[in-house]
Amino acid sequence: MIKFHKVSKKFATGFSISDINLSVERKEFVFLVGPTGSGKTTIFRLLTREILPTEGAITVNDWDVVKLPKNKIPNLRKKVGVVFQDLKLLHDRTVFENVILPLEIDKKDPKFAAKRVDEVLSQVGLSDQKDKFPIQLSGGELQRVVIARALSLSPDILLADEPTGNLDSETAHSIVQKLLDINEKGTTVIMATHNLDIVKNLSKRVIGLDKGRLVRDDGKR
Amino acid sequence: MKKFIDTTWRNIRRSPYQAIAAIIIMSLTFLVVSFFTFLLVGSSKVVSYFESKPQVTAFFKNEAKQSDINSLENKLKDTGKVSSVKFVSKKEALEIYRQQNKNDPLLLDLVTADILPSSLEISTFKIEDLSIISESLRSSPIVSEVIFQKDVVSTLTSWTSALRKIGMGAILVLSVVSIFIIATIIGIKISVKKGDIEIMRLIGATNWYIRWPFIFEGIFYGLVGSFIGWFVATASLLYATPFLSSFLRGIPILPVSPLFLLQLLGLELLMASILGAFSSFLAVLRFLKV
Numbered sequence: 001m002i003k004f005h006k007v008s009k010k011f012a013t014g015f016s017i018s019d020i021n022l023s024v025e026r027k028e029f030v031f032l033v034g035p036t037g038s039g040k041t042t043i044f045r046l047l048t049r050e051i052l053p054t055e056g057a058i059t060v061n062d063w064d065v066v067k068l069p070k071n072k073i074p075n076l077r078k079k080v081g082v083v084f085q086d087l088k089l090l091h092d093r094t095v096f097e098n099v100i101l102p103l104e105i106d107k108k109d110p111k112f113a114a115k116r117v118d119e120v121l122s123q124v125g126l127s128d129q130k131d132k133f134p135i136q137l138s139g140g141e142l143q144r145v146v147i148a149r150a151l152s153l154s155p156d157i158l159l160a161d162e163p164t165g166n167l168d169s170e171t172a173h174s175i176v177q178k179l180l181d182i183n184e185k186g187t188t189v190i191m192a193t194h195n196l197d198i199v200k201n202l203s204k205r206v207i208g209l210d211k212g213r214l215v216r217d218d219g220k221r
Numbered sequence: 222m223k224k225f226i227d228t229t230w231r232n233i234r235r236s237p238y239q240a241i242a243a244i245i246i247m248s249l250t251f252l253v254v255s256f257f258t259f260l261l262v263g264s265s266k267v268v269s270y271f272e273s274k275p276q277v278t279a280f281f282k283n284e285a286k287q288s289d290i291n292s293l294e295n296k297l298k299d300t301g302k303v304s305s306v307k308f309v310s311k312k313e314a315l316e317i318y319r320q321q322n323k324n325d326p327l328l329l330d331l332v333t334a335d336i337l338p339s340s341l342e343i344s345t346f347k348i349e350d351l352s353i354i355s356e357s358l359r360s361s362p363i364v365s366e367v368i369f370q371k372d373v374v375s376t377l378t379s380w381t382s383a384l385r386k387i388g389m390g391a392i393l394v395l396s397v398v399s400i401f402i403i404a405t406i407i408g409i410k411i412s413v414k415k416g417d418i419e420i421m422r423l424i425g426a427t428n429w430y431i432r433w434p435f436i437f438e439g440i441f442y443g444l445v446g447s448f449i450g451w452f453v454a455t456a457s458l459l460y461a462t463p464f465l466s467s468f469l470r471g472i473p474i475l476p477v478s479p480l481f482l483l484q485l486l487g488l489e490l491l492m493a494s495i496l497g498a499f500s501s502f503l504a505v506l507r508f509l510k511v
Contacts, residue, residue, distance in 0.1 A: 050423065077425035088420045092235070104224050105426045149424065 001026045001188055002047065002157065007056030009042050016042040017212040020056070024190060026156075029183040031199045032192040033216075034209035040192035041085060042212075044159045048080055049073050061156055078106055081150030083160040085192075087142055089134045089149075095121070096130040099149045106153055120148040124178055140171035147178060151187075158182060160191040164198060172198065228434040229441060232410060239406045240442065246402045247446020247497070248453070250395040251489050255454030257388030258485055259477070264381040266474040271373055276345065277355050278368040280338040285363035290339070293361055297343060302350040307342045314339065324467065338365060396496060403442055403500035404507070407435050411508040418509070432509060436501045443497025447489040455482055 002024040009016045017039035024030055032040050045051045046058055049065055058065040063076055089098050096117055103113035121127050124144040134142060143163050150158055160179055164172035176191070176198055183189040193199065199206055208216030233240045281290060290308065297303050309317070314337040322328045343358075345351050355369045411418070418431055458477060466475045 048423065071427075074425045074427045077423065082423065084423070088423065090417050090420060092231075092417075101421070102424045105421070105424065105430055153425070 001028075001061060002190075003057075003059040004043075004046075005057040005059075007046065007053045007058060009039075009046060009051065010054040015212050017046075017209070020214050022207060022214065022217060024188060026188055027183070027186055028188055029180065029204045030190045031202075031204055031206045032190055032209065033194065033196065033199055033206055035194055037211075038209040039212040040209060041161055043209075044082065044161050044190075044192065047157075047159060048077055048082060074105075078102065078153050079156050081153065081155035081158045081187075083143070083146045083150050083158070083163045085161040085165060087134075087146050089142065089145060091134050094131050094133055095126060095137070095145050095148075098134070098145060099130075099152055102149060102153045116152055117148075120151045123151065123181075124148045140167050140175065143167065143171075143175050144178065147175070147182075151182060155187065157188045157190070160189065162192055162194070164193060164195055169197075176202070225433040225437055229437040232414075232434060232438055233441065236410065236413075239409065243403050243406050243442040244446045244449065246395075246399045247442050247493060248449040249446075250392070250399045250496075251447040251450025251493060252454050253388075253391050253395055253450075254447075254489060254492070255451050255485065256457075257384070257392065259454065259458055260384055261381065261388060262481075263474055264377060264384060267469070267472055268377045268381060270472050270474070271377065276351050276369070277343045277358065278340055279343070279358040279361075279364045280340045280366045280368075281363050282365045283338070285339070289363045290341070293358075293363065294341060297341075297354065297357075300354070302345050302347070302354060303343055304346045305342075305344045309340045309342060311335070311337050311339050399446075399496060400500045400503065403439055403497060404504040407439060407501045407504035408508045410438070411435060411504060428509070432505045435505050435509075436498055439497035439499075439501025439504075440494045441497070443493030443495075443500075444490055447493030448486070451486050451489050455486075 002022075004020045004022045007020045008018045020039075020043070032043065034040055042051070046053055047060060047065070049068060052066060056066075060076065061079055063072075065076065068076060090101070093101075099117045099120060100113050103116060108116070117130070118127065121130055124147050126141060126144050126148060129137060129141060129145075134145070137145065147158075147160070147163070150160075158179070163175050163179070167175065172195065179189050179191055180202075206216060206218050207214065294306050294308065297306055311334040315332065315334040318332060318337060319329060341358075343354060345354055351369065355367050358364050358367045421431055462476050469475065
């Protein structure tokens, strides 16, 4: 489903990731761990073609991401849902309007879209908050809105970039549980985190990065 | 489509002052377009009216005898160049004067048939024969004055031509100014929404999904602005119609037909949509690079 072959990405400040080889199978749940600046976010940005690698090949769902024509990038992004580290919510829109946005972009029937939003909001436990604006929500609720938005188009892959970053441990666990539930329903999930406590408690595959290099890949346990 | 329009409306509501500035410049442009259209259509009709009327009028001296007038009339007919000759007696001249000034009793009281000259209204088959007829009339001892309407027509035609040039120039300048102002306003909006645009891209929005609301915004400014411009010009014209009618007495160009006004509105709305869309498109190309 996802393949990185000898992928490197060099920015003006130096290499962010270097010579990465990895593959993730369909329906897997993978933790991507490493300290800040280890290259986790770079991997996610490469997967959504936000940036191009300096070297190497990336495949997602049989798409050659590097050679993907510009006009096909939106199709890739509809199949890869992202829970961004900095949330990236539209603050002048309600929870409902934020979550329905990918469905509107995909020109889904408005009735179907509204029903789908209700489903995903219920899935993340935010049905009663749909008319609120982001500024009216707590950190955990905001994370769940972003998860709901990422799920709205039923993506094949969900990338969660530090989704528990600024949350208390109870909320962080509930978010991880949501991601596990989503994975149970068949979505491939890659969760980037530097919180090793969360990783230790779950028996899931862990890919470790340090200074842009792959230092650990314990495969499926 | 509805979603794009909703987004456009949201963008407009959130920065009303910019929207007002864009609408004002568009209104001004189309106010000028409307006024010049009225002037050009009106003056063209005035020219056509004069062209279709007797083109030489000879006024007789008071002492001119009817027999001399008749002989001059026959002489003109004999040239074979004249299509029609109409004698207007002093009495008939007074009647025409009364008719034209029926709403102004003061002017009617002051004038009697004695002070109005009798005249001949002469039309020719060919416009180039007007000069010959006019010259022969001027040489007649019983004629006091010859009004050669070719002069009126050519003066009006040159005025209309100048008016057209000034109008086109003003419309061109205002259109360019409108394009730059709307492009700048849309450009500012794109810059302000850069973060939101990036988010939309990251969740799969195509370039056109992002562009359309901005294009619609330009079209909206164009439509509203042109309607206001047309409305103000039309209201002014209707308000001034009684005054203009008495000023242009006898020339049947007023009142302006509602169909013409509606056609003008339709044309202006179309032009404004194109202008607005083009302005936004410029902004989108400049500020929304992909």
